[in-house]
Amino acid sequence: MNLLRIPLLRRLLSLSGESNPSDELSRCQFEAFARQLPLLHVILIINTVAVAITHIGTAPAWLARDVPISLCAVCLMRLATWLRRQKRRHTLTDAQIAARMRTTLVLIGVLGVLFTTWGLALYPYGDAYARVHVAFYMSITVIGCVFCLMHTRAAALLLTAIVVVPFSLFFALTHNVVLMAIAANMLLVAVAMVLILLSYYRDFARLVESRRSLRARQAELLRLSEENSSLANLDSLTGLPNRRRFFGELNALVPRDNPGALRYAVGVIDLDGFKQINDLYGHAAGDRVLEEAGCRLLALSGPHITLARLGGDEFGLLIRDLTDVQELVLLGTAICEALRRPYVWLGATLSLSGSIGLAIFPEGGETPDQLFEHADYALYFAKTHRRGGITIFSHEHESQIRKFGEIEQALRHADLELEMSLHFQPIVDVMTARIISFEALARWHSPILGAVPPSLFIKVAERSHLIHTLTEVLLGKALRIMKAGAVEARVSFNLSALDLASPDALERLISMIRKSGVAPDRLTFEVTETAVINDFEQAQQALKALKTLGAHISLDDFGTGFSSLNCIHRLPLDKIKVDRSFIADIETNVGARDIVRSIVDLCRSLSLACVIEGVETPAQVEVLRQLGCEVMQGFHFGRPSAADGKDGLDPLTRFDISVYCGVGSTEKNS
Structure with a gap:
């Protein structure tokens, strides 16, 4: 049965503002009513039994016994149903709650009509006290039930209308002054109850709405908190934790x-x-x-x-x-x-x-x-x-870390001017059998550690940010040796990636060259592919500054990094040095020969000099010549040597390149 199809009830719901309550309000109404439901049925049962007992013997048996027993049985069944549902304690959906609220409204209406009809039917039986008891029963019962139904406004108003209106009319028509006074009193109390009910219900609805708004704000705060936590702990670009x-x-x-x-x-x-x-x-x-x-x-x-x-x-x-x-x-x-x-x-x-x-x-x-x-x-x-x-x-790496730590401590406390030195290795033009320049190679003899290989102390200097000081010391030595030696001697000097990355360090190096009195065009600065790629834009600007000064630029260890043709084209290069890893087995490795041939052709097309590193045997020289290589460097032409003679770097007195004719050292490059 759909209660809303009854015009009177539909009008009642409309007047009460409850024809379409929110799901949140309906749920709160249902929960509050469910807590009051046992008390409602207990009131009905106790009051009904009390009235029935006072009319046994005066009213017909079916009216004084059978009807109240049936009404109380209905109330007891409703109580049993309530207890069974309480034990289940499962959460109802909004649709289920709405259906139960409609059923409750129907039952309230039906029970209100039945109890009111039964009470008025008892009135003709019994003495004056029994009649007053009926009036008292109906008034006190409706008041108790209405207060139990305060959270369900429609049901409370419906019950008030079903009981109070017939009650007032019935007793007003008895022409008994006492009963008429009771009817008038009941009517006024009912009006007061309705006003209290409406006021209470408005406060209840506002409280529910306030709680809903509070939960919504809490949910929003939780969402914002989670969003802030996400922003604080997640990388926005990749979606990974930060x-x-x-x-x-x-x-x-x-x-x-x-x-x-x-x-x-x-x-x-x-x-x-x-x-x-x-x-x-x-x-x-x-x-x-x-x-x-x-x-x-x-x-x-x-x-x-x-x-x-x-x-x-x-x-x-x-x-x-x-x-x-x-x-x-x-x-x-x-x-x-x-x-x-x-x-x-x-x-x-x-x-x-x-x-x-x-x-x-x-x-x-x-x-x-x-x-x-x-x-x-x-x-x-x-x-x-x-x-x-x-x-x-691994433990091997741990040993290396300890070793690097020892080197770093020794390097930090070293007298670099005293302990550092430069050795020079010739770079030869094999077509003219002439030394065209020298590469300056750093050497360190520590009074604590002894001779430390460059492969170690250079790495430690870079990782410990001592490289700038080390570079300045070594370049200063190179400039002094160049100034004291033969005027025509040219020198290649290696720069670290960190030297290129620091504008301040680069400016200090340029200032040293200007103050040295050495022509900048006698210097070639060698940089590795890795050093350039680490920060290409900064490296490009740094190399341009050195080129503007008048120095030459060489790309070292070519072929082992990530440089591309576009990268090479954008750098102010004068020469490319092919890494020694391609030379070791070039006599037997066809792939290595193809790579070297390609690099030589690339250098020719870009008008760059091509220097081959790591040449150790006459057979390698012969293969490289066949591939078009003209400028080479390696132990076959001369080992790195300290510049401690009177003539400094004079190639005519310091190095004998007759080894090019076939008498060369077979020691490995260092």
């Missing part, structure tokens, strides 16, 4: 007081060749590559694997509950393969790779700082020795 979250998880990951805990691994990932893409194609292409790399890494994340962007093209890796090192190797390999897949930008295919350094707890470190530092060192080792692969920090 540096803050990475180190937060790392600090929580390492159990300092649980030596028996499962092993963990920390990794640092760096994109090889990203700087070149950024410089050649612009930051938009760089962002696209980072975004795609982030998606690929995110696909490899899991419950025990966290990948994060630490900044730039560097990413972090955390692996929890590590039980097998092979598992770590497989994951690292999968990451490298994912990063190696081509990237597409505006129709161009971009290629790069990813190098990974890893440290395992507790072998690779017992604190977060140690683990990350060792993973970073393993990354440095990977980029130096196995670019595009993985390196797991």
Whole structure:
């Protein structure tokens, strides 16, 4: 039965403003009414039993016994239904609540009519006291029930109308002054109850709305909090966790007081060749590559694997509950393969790779700082020795770190002017059998460590930011030797990537050259491909400044880095030096010969001089000559030698290049 189809009730609901209550209000009404429902039925049962007892013997049995028993049975069934539903305690949907509220409204109307009819039917039986009892029963019962129904305004108003109107009319027509007074009194009380009911219901509805608004504000605050947390802990470009979250998880990951805990691994990932893409194609292409790399890494994340962007093209890796090192190797390999897949930008295919350094707890470190530092060192080792692969920090690396630490301390306390020296190796034109210049090579003899190889102390100087001081000391020595030696002697001097990256350091070097009295065109500054690619724009500006000064520029170790034809074309180069790795087996390696031939042709087309490094045997000289090479350097022509003679760098007195005729040293280059 749809109560809203009854015109009177539909009008009642409309007047009460409850024809279409909100889902939130309906739920609160239902919950409040459900708590009052047992009291409502208890009131009905107690009052009905009391009236029925006073009319036994005076009213017909069916009216004094059967009808009240039936009415009380209905109330008891409703109570049993309520108790059964309370035990289930399942959450109702809004539709279910609306259906039950409609059913309740119908039952209230039906029960109101039945109890009112029964009470008025008892009035003719019994004495005056019994009649007053009926009036008292009806008035007190309706008041109690209305207050139990205060949260359901429509039901309370309906019950008031069903009981009070017939009650007032019935007793007003008895012409009994007492009963007429009771009827009038009941009518006034009913009006007061209705006013109280309407006021209470408005406050109740406002309270519900206020609670709903408060929850909505709390939900919005929670959403904003989660959004702020997301912004604070996620990288906006890649969608990966950011540096803050990475180190937060790392600090929580390492159990300092649980030596028996499962092993963990920390990794640092760096994109090889990203700087070149950024410089050649612009930051938009760089962002696209980072975004795609982030998606690929995110696909490899899991419950025990966290990948994060630490900044730039560097990413972090955390692996929890590590039980097998092979598992770590497989994951690292999968990451490298994912990063190696081509990237597409505006129709161009971009290629790069990813190098990974890893440290395992507790072998690779017992604190977060140690683990990350060792993973970073393993990354440095990977980029130096196995670019595009993985390196797991080991005891060997730990020994290297200690060794590097010793070198750094000795370097920091060294008297560089006294301990540093320069050796010079000739660069020969094999077509004229003439030395055309010398390469200045740094040497360090520490009173604590003894002779330290350049491959070690240069790296330590760069990592400890001592390279600028070291470069200035060595260039000062080179300039003094050049000024004291033969006027025609030319010198090649190596610059670090950090020297190019620092405008202040570069300005100091230029100032030294100007004050030295040495013609700048006698100097050739050699820079590696890696040094240029690290910050191409800054390197380009630095090399242009040296070129403007009058010095020559040479690209060293060509073929081992990431430089492209476009990159070479944009640099103010005078010569290219082919890395010695292509020369070692050039007599038997067809691929190496093809590479060297291609580089020689490239240099000719760009009007650049081509210098071949690492030449050690006459057979290599012969093969290189056949490939069109004219300028060479290596132990076949002369070992690096200290410039301590009277004539400084005079090539006519310091070096004998007759070895070119076939009598050459077979020692390895250093």
